[in-house]
Amino acid sequence: MNLAAHNIAYRRPDLYDALTRDSTAAAACQHLIDQHGNSASNSVLDLGCGTARDLAQLATTHRCVGVDLQPALIEHARQRYPDLDLHVGDLRTVRVHGTFDTITCLGNTLAYLHHNDDIQAAFTTFATHARPGTLLIIVTQIAPTTTTTPSRSRIDAAGVHADVTTEHHWDPRTQIATVHRTWQLDNGTTEHDLLERRVLFPRELELYATLAGFTPLTLFTNPRHPTGPLTGSTAHFVAKHESVQHVTPSAARDRGMSPTATAGY
Numbered sequence: 001m002n003l004a005a006h007n008i009a010y011r012r013p014d015l016y017d018a019l020t021r022d023s024t025a026a027a028a029c030q031h032l033i034d035q036h037g038n039s040a041s042n043s044v045l046d047l048g049c050g051t052a053r054d055l056a057q058l059a060t061t062h063r064c065v066g067v068d069l070q071p072a073l074i075e076h077a078r079q080r081y082p083d084l085d086l087h088v089g090d091l092r093t094v095r096v097h098g099t100f101d102t103i104t105c106l107g108n109t110l111a112y113l114h115h116n117d118d119i120q121a122a123f124t125t126f127a128t129h130a131r132p133g134t135l136l137i138i139v140t141q142i143a144p145t146t147t148t149t150p151s152r153s154r155i156d157a158a159g160v161h162a163d164v165t166t167e168h169h170w171d172p173r174t175q176i177a178t179v180h181r182t183w184q185l186d187n188g189t190t191e192h193d194l195l196e197r198r199v200l201f202p203r204e205l206e207l208y209a210t211l212a213g214f215t216p217l218t219l220f221t222n223p224r225h226p227t228g229p230l231t232g233s234t235a236h237f238v239a240k241h242e243s244v245q246h247v248t249p250s251a252a253r254d255r256g257m258s259p260t261a262t263a264g265y
Contacts, residue, residue: 003112004070006194008160008183013051013076018157020050025106026057028223029137032238033102036217037135041101045129047091047122048109052077052084059084062102067094092121099131106139108234111197114176119200123212130241136214138237141199142221144170144177145233161186175199177233202230205237214239 004010009019033041042062046055049066051073058064059081067089068074074088087096091109103126113119126136145168153164162185169178181193200208206216216239221232 004072008191008193010070010073012158012160013073015158015160016073017051017053019155020053023054024223025139026054028236029054029058029102029104029106030061031223032137032236033135036238036240037102038133041135043100044102044104045096045100046104046106047094047125048105048107049074049077049086050107052081052086054106056081056084065096065100067091067096091125092118094125096129099129100134102135102137103129104137106137108140108197110138110140110200111177114174114196114198119198119208120211123208123214127212127214127241130213132242134241136209136237136239136241138205138239139234140205140237141177141197141233142202142205142219142230142235142237143233144168144199145179146170155183162191175201199233202235202237209237209239213241215242 009016044055044058044062044064046064046066049055049068052066055064055066065085065087066077067087069088069090071088074086077084077086087094091105091113105122105126110119110122113122130136147168150165150167153166155162155164162183165182165184167180169180171178175198177197177199179193179195179197181195183191183193185191202219205219209216216237218226219230219235219237220226220228221230221235222228223236
């Protein structure tokens with residue numbers, strides 16, 4: 001997957017940082033660790049760490065390892081945070097030595113895997129780096145953005161000055177939510193983004209987690225109201241690893257889990 005070819009922010013790590021400078025992901029993860037993790041939790045594996053800014057915040061109190069598919073983002077992160085343990089790797093296949101108290105997969109990283117086998121491979125990666133009690137925190141898209149009206153915004157960040165038009169498309173057959181962004185830069189040039197993300201509905205997330213040996217704990221779209229209704233397209237999903245034994249599809253059905261995620265499309 002060459003994500004950078006379709007997203008200007010991935011080609012410009014400084015722009016990526018500027019556009020996400022108000023991120024509260026690290027604080028939200030720490031709150032979930034405090035609430036659901038073990039009292040002695042002190043290690044974090046971040047799969048899809050991007051420029052590692054969130055991981056660097058967690059590293060003030062945890063031993064942290066970060067992995068991202070994109071070499072440019074990892075190189076940028078290594079220059080900014082030379083003390084962090086960072087690796088280039090694919091979520092489906094990467095293996096880092098050891099297990100961790102907490103595994104995070106944030107920023108729609110999981111949504112860039114479109115096929116069921118790839119998503120199962122990602123959960124195998126989670127399970128491989130987990131032990132009983134390991135907390136799994138995922139932020140991913142659980143519903144499409146179905147608006148048909150293009151939105152427009154102004155970006156002035158990291159030396160980029162542009163008017164940006166964003167359009168959304170939803171394909172219910174493949175569960176792919178597509179975002180088209182057109183950047184009309186003040187210097188007269190144009191950049192185009194094409195983001196294709198797989199929507200995983202809540203019951204699918206629960207099934208994939210259960211099959212990998214995790215017990216779902218909570219899912220919410222508003223961090224300020226984690227017990228409230230699901231009101232947005234992106235959610236936090238939290239689960240805890242209970243066993244090294246994977247659950248069979250039949251056992252998952254016995255638990256009332258939908259078999260949707262194992263069906264082809």
